[in-house]
Amino acid sequence: MIEIKNISKTFNGKVVLDDVSGIFRKGETSLVIGASGTGKSVLLKCMLDLVEPEKGEVFFDGKEFLHVSENDRKDLRREMGVLFQGGALFDSKTVQENVKFPLDMLTKMSEGEKNDRVEFCLHKVGLDGTGPRMPSEISGGMKKRVGIARAIVMNPKYLFCDEPNSGLDPLTSIKIDELIKEITDDFNITTVVITHDMNSVLSIGDNIMFLYKGKKLWEGDSSTIMTSSVKELDEFVFSNHALKKLRGEFTK
Structure with a gap:
């Protein structure tokens, strides 16, 4: 399990993350969603200690991560797997x-x-x-x-995926989602996925956190997101015509 408490971060005076807290549970595929520029990737970097927040704490199975010795931090990092947005392979x-x-x-x-x-x-x-x-x-x-x-x-005990479907066609994206979910289930790990792909949200979203302008406005799962009463989330979810039609089916 990963727990984040009151994570806040600013860049050049602009608030990017504003007091964000949440829990990502073992054996679940947890998604952090929101439009571009809402702080999703910055939150991931704070969790990985690649960016230092001004305020907040990150716990991995009860072990505080951001304010420990370098040796303890290295030990925890050995338990993390990261899939970067571009793949980041060595050519x-x-x-x-x-x-x-x-x-x-x-x-x-x-x-x-x-x-x-x-x-x-x-x-x-x-x-x-x-x-x-x-x-x-x-x-x-x-x-x-x-x-x-x-x-x-x-x-690893913890798997982080930053926009795993970026640049992929829809069919390949579905296969990647299925693979991430399968690995999470098979190895019973804690998986955090940063995405704006609604197909991913609906298919593998065991737990979903919605960020808007650096704030957490909603948290739930794929079965409740379609009927949310949060205006900003509603606009994000139903931003394309196909999902607008789908909303009609959910709200009849």
């Missing part, structure tokens, strides 16, 4: 080398053990046999899968 490394990179940097496993773990993770994301290929030789969706394999190679 000069093969798929196998990209996935193995955290093991090379952070473990004392033998080469055989590392190779077995990489093979397992590539199998888990449906990329058997792709280890020798270069990132330039695979599709955007496959790159995201490689990124997920790398994110889980250390067997």
